[in-house]
Amino acid sequence: MLSKAVDALKSDKKVRTIIIRSEVPGIFCAGADLKERAKMHSSEVGPFVSKIRAVINDIASSAKMGLVETKLAIIPGGGGTQRLPRAIGMSLAKELIFSARVLDGQEAKAVGLISHVLEQNQEGDAAYRKALGLAREFLPQGPVAMRVAKLAINQGMEVDLVTGLAIEEACYAQTIPTKDRLEGLLAFKEKRPPRYKGE
Secondary structure, three states: OHHHHHHHHHOOOOOOOOOOOOOOOOOOOOOOOHHHHHHOOHHHHHHHHHHHHHHHHHHOOOOOOEOOHHHHOOOOOOOHHHHHHHHHOHHHHHHHHHHOOEOOHHHHHHOOOOOOOOOOOOOOOHHHHHHHHHHHHHOOOOHHHHHHHHHHHHHHOOOOHHHHHHHHHHHHHHHOOOHHHHHHHHHHHHOOOOOOOOO
C-alpha cells in the first residue's frame, strides 16, 4: 500500500511535502513483522526486503533508532548498512549494528541520527505536530528550488565532493530560468512575501 501511495504522489506536482505517520499513538514503526516474516518461504524474503528498500529509497534517507537484525542472525536489509554509515560515520554505524543497540532519543540526537527530541503530548502525536510545523516552514519556499536542493543533497551524498559540487552547480542552473527566481528577487526588493508558482 505504501509503495502504491508513493507512486501516486510522485506524479502529483501539487504535492510539496509528505508526512508519514502511524495511527498508533506514540509509535511510528516497531520494525519488521516477525510473525509475518516467519511464515514466508526463504525465497520470498529477499524480494520482500528489496521492495521495502525501494520504497524507503523513494521516501527517506534517514536511519532508524535501532538496527537490531544481527540479534536475529541477519543484517539490516532495508538499507540500514548503507544509510547508517552515511548518516553517522562508519565506526559508530558498525558499533550500533554489531551490538544491535537501540538508542534513545537523546542518544540518537547526540550522534546526529535524528534532528529533534520531543516530549510526547497527551494525544500521542507530538512528532506528527512537529512534522506539520516543519512542513509549514518548508511550504513557502520556492518549489523548484526545494526540488533541486533535495536532488543535489541526495545525489551529492553518494559521490565525492568534487562530483557533488558539480551536481550542485547543475541543480543551481535549473533555478536560474524560473519565474519563481524572478518573483523571489522582486518580492525581496518590494519587501513582501513571495508568491511562488513552481514555474
